[in-house]
Amino acid sequence: MMMKPLHEEPHVLVLAPGEADHRFWRDLWHYRDLLVFLAWRDIAVRYRQTIAGVAWALLQPAMTMILFTIIFGRLAHMDGGGMPYPLLVLAGLIPWQLFSAALTGSGDSLVANAGLISKVYFPRIIIPMAAVSVAIVNALVSLALLAVLMPVYGVWPTWRLVALPLLLVLTALIALGAGLVVAAMGVRYRDIRFVLPFVVQCGFFAAPVGYSTVVVPEHWRMVFALNPMVGVMEGFRWSILGHAVHELPQMLAMSATTMVVLLVVGRWAFRAVERDAADWL
Amino acid sequence: MTKPIISVENLGKRYRVKRPGMREGGGLRHAIEAGAASLWNGLSRMFKGRAPYDRIAPEDEFWALKDINFEVQAGECVGIIGRNGAGKSTLLKILSRITEPSTGRAVLRGRVGSLLEVGTGFHPELTGRENIFLNGAILGMRRHEINKRMDEIVAFAEVDEFLDTPVKHYSSGMYMRLAFAVAAHLDPEILIVDEVLAVGDVQFQKKCLGKMSEVAKDGRTVLFVSHNMAAVQSLCKIGVLLEQGSVVQVGLASEAVTAYLANGSICGEGFNTSGRQRKPTNCEIIDAWIERDGVPTQALLFGERADIIIVIQVVKRIKFAVEMILRQQDGLAVKFAPSGLAFDWEIDQASGSLKIRCQLPPMRFASGGYSIDLITACSGKEFYDYIESGLRFTVDSSAVGERNWMFNQSRNQGYSLWEVNYQVDQNEITQGL
Incomplete structure (x- = not known):
């Protein structure tokens, strides 16, 4: 080991109650590589020793889409509102799956990584952030499905497609905010582990995956849009298919507001738990 | 500097320590009940400028x-x-x-x-x-x-x-x-x-x-x-x-x-007379302790030397021997040191108190607790004083040899290391099969 003069870089660390709050951003920046490695670990481990590998990220939404098309599109004659029904489902499914995977992953991440948290220091928020990153990568892969199916149904990309990355970021941040709250609660109350999958399941039916918000009566639409995913999903349909409910701007504003609120509350709740998370895990 | x-x-x-009345593991329902109260508490404290998380009742803290x-x-x-x-x-x-x-x-x-x-x-x-x-x-x-x-x-x-x-x-x-x-x-x-x-x-x-x-x-x-x-x-x-x-x-x-x-606070007692077997006559053991490098101790490391100091009050001039029996944790007697019978060492002393220093050989013992019976006696005839387990000490877990092997009484491999010199007899090696 090479000897570095100790005075070269004064590196003073003060440990006292509440002191960690002052270093939050600096620490997060210092550990940015860890975020990448943790996300990469989860992706690498998930698809190792599988035959289909990363193709699973395509197969899952594809199968759900086919199921929806058969059951709702063909059997129940659900109306696509002028949009090809499979594309309508897929445009709702991709953001929804991003949301649910990011929320479930980040919500469970602290407990799942208890071994790390009780043995080594790093900014804890990296763990839920890595879980969300994994979901984003999966969503990006599943976008390929869209790229294949759009020409099949004669839908061609327009300038509106530039909104797609923004909508993905919006979804990821909503999920991160909610995930932080859930993760914080989950550290102390393991009940969350049982409640969360059920809530996500309910959300799936409450969100417009298999139908367009157009079918919702007009005066109920903004109530419906209290679910922040409604704005995002309709935004996806507008961006890809060009069809928009006329309340879309308000809905997106609702989603963005919810995102900000969730992030603020989430970070607060997370910080409150983070300081002694190691003692609870 | x-x-x-x-x-x-x-x-x-x-x-935070859980009081016996508190439900194990907390759980959400309990948390909601308690949470409403503590949330209000926390908020009001926050507005008063105090840290919200500083709210453990003194009786719950450790x-x-x-x-x-x-x-x-x-x-x-x-x-x-x-x-x-x-x-x-x-x-x-x-x-x-x-x-x-x-x-x-x-x-x-x-x-x-x-x-x-x-x-x-x-x-x-x-x-x-x-x-x-x-x-x-x-x-x-x-x-x-x-x-x-x-x-x-x-x-x-x-x-x-x-x-x-x-x-x-x-x-x-x-x-x-x-x-x-x-x-x-x-x-x-x-x-x-x-x-x-x-x-x-x-x-x-x-x-x-x-x-x-x-x-x-x-x-x-x-x-x-x-x-x-x-x-x-x-x-x-x-x-x-x-x-x-x-x-x-x-x-x-x-x-x-x-x-x-x-530090004796772990095994608690030093000299303990609760195991006294009879009313002492002639020479009473009034104190005893273990010394390691001149410092009283109740714990030793494997292989260390120690002395036992016994203080005896002699009532009348009499010839007596000192005897000690070493016992394992479970009370089994494992070593006996009768000064008169085995070493022909006895005291013939006028009345008064005297301090006897007993130098022990290196204690190559398994870790665990030990006790020593302290005895004064007229060799082979009668006991003047007999305190069973009058002294207790522990041998602290410490590695034996180069491999970090822990020798422990609870393993049932005996209490003392048997120092065998193992070697291959060079004249008897047969080459090949």
């Missing part, structure tokens, strides 16, 4: 550490010792930032590398190379730093041909070597190490100890927690002795180890 590299001031860590003060100068190797529950791990957790202190503060003037476990974050499915990157990042290294040290790490771990094999196929020795190698090349100014040497094979342990003393010689500061007193003594210059959450001694490592062993 330069500022100390570590200064700890009034450091304390408080935990101080794992309280008022810890010590300083470490750069380049020192400090051993932190103490019994289980003395607060060693809590102290390490605070200094490695895993948990926050409840009171006081610690100032660390240097890059900290902490190693509370070897191989934290290793994933069995990932290859050796991938785990080096992952583990390095978890320990706080940047990607380019890991790249720069990759060759050194691989060389230290001796795993180069298996670098692209998933670590689940590694032998446990390879796994440990790789894990330690990453941590050892963290290049911190302050290295915090917890008991990691208790695992792995001999060569590995030697290598780790070597690496640690190399780190210390390099001007780095090492904080080392261990139950292995021998390792602490050989590796550390300074010792910090913790007891029930407080620092009881800071000083030379050898002195701290002595204090640790001398």
Whole structure:
């Protein structure tokens, strides 16, 4: 080991109650590589020793889409509102799956990584952030499905497609905010582990995956849009298919507001738990 | 004088203890009931400018550490010792930032590398190379730093041909070597190490100890927690002795180890007359203790020498012998030392009190508790005083030999090491099959 003069870089660390709050951003920046490695670990481990590998990220939404098309599109004659029904489902499914995977992953991440948290220091928020990153990568892969199916149904990309990355970021941040709250609660109350999958399941039916918000009566639409995913999903349909409910701007504003609120509350709740998370895990 | 590299001031860590009435594990329902009250409490405290989380009722709190003060100068190797529950791990957790202190503060003037476990974050499915990157990042290294040290790490771990094999196929020795190698090349100014040497094979342990003393010689500061007193003594210059959450001694490592062993609060009693078998006549045993290097103690390390001091009140001039019986933890008598019958040593003394020093041979004993019966007698005829288990002492768990093997009474392999000199008879080797 090479000897570095100790005075070269004064590196003073003060440990006292509440002191960690002052270093939050600096620490997060210092550990940015860890975020990448943790996300990469989860992706690498998930698809190792599988035959289909990363193709699973395509197969899952594809199968759900086919199921929806058969059951709702063909059997129940659900109306696509002028949009090809499979594309309508897929445009709702991709953001929804991003949301649910990011929320479930980040919500469970602290407990799942208890071994790390009780043995080594790093900014804890990296763990839920890595879980969300994994979901984003999966969503990006599943976008390929869209790229294949759009020409099949004669839908061609327009300038509106530039909104797609923004909508993905919006979804990821909503999920991160909610995930932080859930993760914080989950550290102390393991009940969350049982409640969360059920809530996500309910959300799936409450969100417009298999139908367009157009079918919702007009005066109920903004109530419906209290679910922040409604704005995002309709935004996806507008961006890809060009069809928009006329309340879309308000809905997106609702989603963005919810995102900000969730992030603020989430970070607060997370910080409150983070300081002694190691003692609870 | 330069500022100390570590200064700890009034450091304390408080935990919440569950009262018997509280439901185990908490649970959401209980939390909602209690939460409403405490949320209101917290909010009102926050508006009054007090910390919202400072609301543990005094009867529910437990101080794992309280008022810890010590300083470490750069380049020192400090051993932190103490019994289980003395607060060693809590102290390490605070200094490695895993948990926050409840009171006081610690100032660390240097890059900290902490190693509370070897191989934290290793994933069995990932290859050796991938785990080096992952583990390095978890320990706080940047990607380019890991790249720069990759060759050194691989060389230290001796795993180069298996670098692209998933670590689940590694032998446990390879796994440990790789894990330690990453941590050892963290290049911190302050290295915090917890008991990691208790695992792995001999060569590995030697290598780790070597690496640690190399780190210390390099001007780095090492904080080392261990139950292995021998390792602490050989590796550390300074010792910090913790007891029930407080620092009881800071000083030379050898002195701290002595204090640790001398501390009787664990086995509780010194001289104890509750096992007295008869009313003493003629010569009564009035006090007794064990001395290690002239200091009273109730705990010894494997292989150490000790003296037993017995104080006897002689009522009338009489010739008597001193006898001692050593008993194992379970009460089984294992050794007998009758001064008259075996060694032809007796006292013929006018009345008054006298102090007898009994020099014991090196105690190559299994760790665990022992007791000694203290007897005065007219050799072979009658007892004048007989105190069963009048003295108790423990032999502290410490490694025997080079392999970190722990010799323990509870293993049922006897209580004392049988020192056999094993050798191959050179004249009787048959070559070939």
